[in-house]
Amino acid sequence: MNNLIKKLAVLAVSIGMGISDLYAQAGFGEAEVINSDWRFHLGDIEGQASAETKRGAWQQVCLPHDWGVKYPLSPSLASATGYLPGGIGWYQKQLLIPMEDQGKKIFIYFEGVYNRSEVFVNGKSVGKRPNGYISFSYDITPYIEFGKENTIAVKVDHSKSADSRWYTGSGIYRDVWLVKANPLHIDQWGVYAYPELKQGKGMLNTEVTVVNSTSNGSALTVVQELIDAAGKVVANKSEKVKIDATAKATIQQQLTVANPKLWSLDQPNQYTLRTSVLQNGKQIDQSAIKTGFRTFTFDPNKGFALNGEWMKVKGVCLHHDAGVLGAEMYTEVWRRRLQTLKSLGVNAIRTSHNPQASSLYTLCDELGLLVMDEAFDEWEFPKRKWLQGWNVGTPGFEGSYDFFESWGEQDLADMVKRDRNHLSIFAWSIGNEVDYPNDPYSHPVLNGEKKEGGFTQASYGGYKKDAPDAMRLGDIAKRLVATVKRYDKSRAVTAGLAGVAMSNETAYPGALDIAGYNYTESRYQLDHQRYPARVIFGSENRHDLPAWLAVRDNNHIFGQFLWTGIDYLGESGRWPSRGFYSGLLDFAGFIKPRGYYRQSLWSDKPMAYLGTYPLKGGATTTDVWSALESEQGQRKNEAPSMDAWPIWNYQEGQQIRVVCYTNSPQARLELNGKVVGEEKNYDEKTGIIFWDIPYAAGKLEVVGLDTNKKEVVRHTIESSERPAAIQATVIGGKAIESGGILQVALQVVDNKGLPVVLSEDEITCDIAGHARLLGMEAGNNADMGDYTDNKQRVYHGKMIVYVQALGKSGDTINIRFTSPWLTMANVTYSIK
Helix, strand or coil: CCHHHHHHHHHHHHCCCCCCCCCCCCCCCEEEECCCCEEEEECCCCHHHHHHHHHHHCEEECCCCCCHHHCCCCCCCEHHHCCCCCEEEEEEEEEECCHHHECEEEEEEECCCECCEEEEECCEEEEEECCCCCCEEEECHHHCCCCCEEEEEEEEEECCCCCCCCCCCCECCCCEEEEEECCEEEEEEEEEEEEEEECCEEEEEEEEEEEECCCCCEEEEEEEEEECCCCCEEEEEEEEEEECCCEEEEEEEEEEEECCCCECCCCECCEEEEEEEEECCEEEEEEEEEECCCCEEEECCCEEEECCEEECEEEEEECCCCHHHCCCCCHHHHHHHHHHHHHCCCCEEEECCCCCCHHHHHHHHHHCCEEEEECCCCCCCCCCECCCECCCCCCECCCCHHHHHHHHHHHHHHHHHHHCCCCCEEEEEEEECCCCCCCCCECHHHHCCCCCCCCCCCCCCCCCCCCCECCHHHHHHHHHHHHHHHHCCCCEEEEEECCHHHHCCCCCHHHCCCEEEECCHHHHHHHHHHCCCCCEEEEEECCCHHHHHHHHCCCCEEEEEECCCECEECCCCCCCCCEECCCCECCCCCECHHHHHHHHHHCCCCCEEEEEEECCCCCCCCCHHHHHHHHCCCCCCCCCCCCCECCCCCCCCCEEEEEEEECCCEEEEEECCEEEEEEEECCCCCCCEEEEEECCCCEEEEEEECCCCCEEEEEEEECCCCCCEEEEEEECCCEECCCCEEEEEEEEECCCCCECCCCCCEEEEEEECCEEEEEEECCCCCCCCCCCCCEEECECCEEEEEEEECCCCCCEEEEEEEECCEEEEEEEEEEC
């Protein structure tokens, strides 16, 4: 290590470099989160003068903040948005910028504002950004009054409330950062690293872009150090560069590591790349990013390989809301959700259908989950959406299409530049179902002039000459792919094709590196033969077994992405329906029966699950999606259901279907220690073993057996008595930092401590201490009640409660959960 790098290492320690605090998000300067002490006003205002005089009456809020989810659901609002409102809102914050910061550059960085935002500083507009999913920043230095309070105001215009097919949220729903930087500094997202592996060596290729906002040229030194998990510098490089006045300069370097530890799904090893910029030997800027080494391989015949190992991608699509929290992003909440998905065998997510918060990708890096990062659900034309209720009136065309031409390529570029250092991202997606037949594009093939087949979605009446020409898709795709490749050549580019039979008549699929097929498993073999160089995968798929077998049994199909991984708000059915209910997890992040069914198909660890339902009438489905799947082959009383809850409370002698989801070759059923269901082999046609037996109270157990009839796994459900008490379990440790999120799982139990799955008791949450209740979520799609108060009914006997700690170190928070006739539960927590 040379003397310069030794000095930098000492400096790093002296300034407390767990660098994520000081050098975060925007990737340059000294950054601090400014989420506290904002004020909010719902409704438009008449200019900045009015805003100043009325500020005292505004509501005080902390960010992240989604106002839409905090208002009542109404059947008159759009089902697309989950019957929740949009509107126009204003935010304000006072910022004191000290005199000693004069001479620095001051930036404000927003991770996400939905949508059509405009930012003002001291009454002057500094910029607009219509896309609600894209992170952005503004140089606010010219507008700052140093040594004084400065007013930051943000207008958010979500008056086109049904501009999406799902709930988007409204407001400043992600973190906001204040960044202070030297006039000579690293560019926003200006450090880029991508790995290569050759003959046991890891080569990390890097690009560093530096900005000079001064009127003089300057000589700089750029130093890069690669640090392993133990804190050891394993490679370093330094390079001198001259940068002209008011210009940018990019430095390319390569750092080599012998026998690097690879990032993989089971061992997500990461390194830290520390970049320092020096002027006359003095550090003027620094950045740190997580990076590492791994390889992706795509082959039209063999599928996908990670680090040279061929594998199946077992993915789920995810929207960005979290039930009662709406679009507000809390890292702890999503850590729990992703960990739960991974426990089911999920190894990949698709960000449907827009980029998500930076911390989500960081979690996937840490946990070992592949990510398909997606940019758009619409391009130049809108899709149909129900604007009032469900199937009421004429569909409307609110959307994001109106700013696609002016902003689309910039939005895509910013997504790639922000996210490209995440090891978990293995593909970029430029769009989802923009080729939906006649919504909006059309082509003569829809008349059946060429008998392609393969449509699983309505084409709305054949070819429409007045509709946009589908041939436009290829030109747009080529332009978007070129934009991605300009900023990252190391990954594949894809899209989710809805009307692949129509798109095959265009240049659209050919513009992609890998082609995603939405719900068109019927074309996997046909298109593999017709387009032998095309890499195909399922970009959006139902949960039924045949859809998975089409992946498992075909080497050339590398994976699928289920719709969906977690229930989400919006895209709702007929009232009452908060959202789309096909997830492996519910709104609360609890595993649903179909989650365990998927675990039986995807997990390598022995597992078994028991669910039941009365034989007459079949399992209950609560959404259109499950009904469709039933029509696809899971008809009541004919094939066993993947939606059977773990209930063992019925009328004595009532005929009950008991289903077992397991990856064991065989299973038997026992009731109170006696065999009531003979050993049965795993059913390759349904993936479910089942028995029809008369109900008798007690302990029902399924025993999973290997091929030698040796027990490998067991699952039990038991008849419960009436609800008697509330059990509270805090997820995580015994203490929490101020600003952190407590997640308390509640379970209603009987007097023996058994879960009461049939309970729908209402629970009240009372908090003593400096904390705030963020929400109570039970996961019930049909509960359209008030989610803003401190009362909520459990669903299947449980719920999750989110509380944010706001006090100082040493403070204590006490949370009490009560319900009539039930023994209450208390949770006491201390702030670190």
